[in-house]
Amino acid sequence: MSRAITLFLALGAFTACDAVDGQSAPEMPRSDLEFIDAMVPHHRAAVDMAGIELERGESPEVRMMAQQMKDAQEGEITKMQVIR
Template sequence: MRTPFLMAALLLLTACDGGGDPVQQALRDTSSANHAAATKTTEEAAVDHAAMGHGAGATPGDQAFAASEAEMHRRMGAASGETVDQAYIAKMIEHHRGAVAMAEVALKESRDPEVRRMAQVVVDSQTREIAEMQAWKPTAAQ
């Protein structure tokens, strides 16, 4: 995504006013912005998602998934871990939960038997994978 990179570059340029290390300041500012974005409510995230050309104002099909997509992105952004492994597991659990939420929308709204079958497969497999990831324990070598 270009927005965080552009924000970091802009902050880096504006931080060069002689007050401390501009790179460190840019990193702090970007971290603060990312934290603020990750702590938005589902409604705020849906509005932002719509402003980017998704969700409200998009097709009725897109609108059906806007809230679940926004919530998935918010939860993935908030998920973290001390190591790459732990962060990966935390973020993927949220990603899979988002897939389940989207599949549940399809199960509720779709009348196409093949789409409903695929959505049920997603619910079953992603739920199983969430349980597998939740059971994962870091190895002592980490």
């Protein structure tokens, strides 16, 4: 399992515990915060690029790929913002 997926699952468990017992989730290590802070703008750039393809692209295959990328990246941005 990749480190990023492990991080998301672990933080999801902490968030779930928070909802149950009302206690705060543990503070996230600086390296993880830096990762998220760098990845969110990176993902937003991918969403913007996919949007340009969706507006101007002609190939149905590339447009479909751009839509899939846009959807996936937007979902990951949301996950990162939630755990941040």
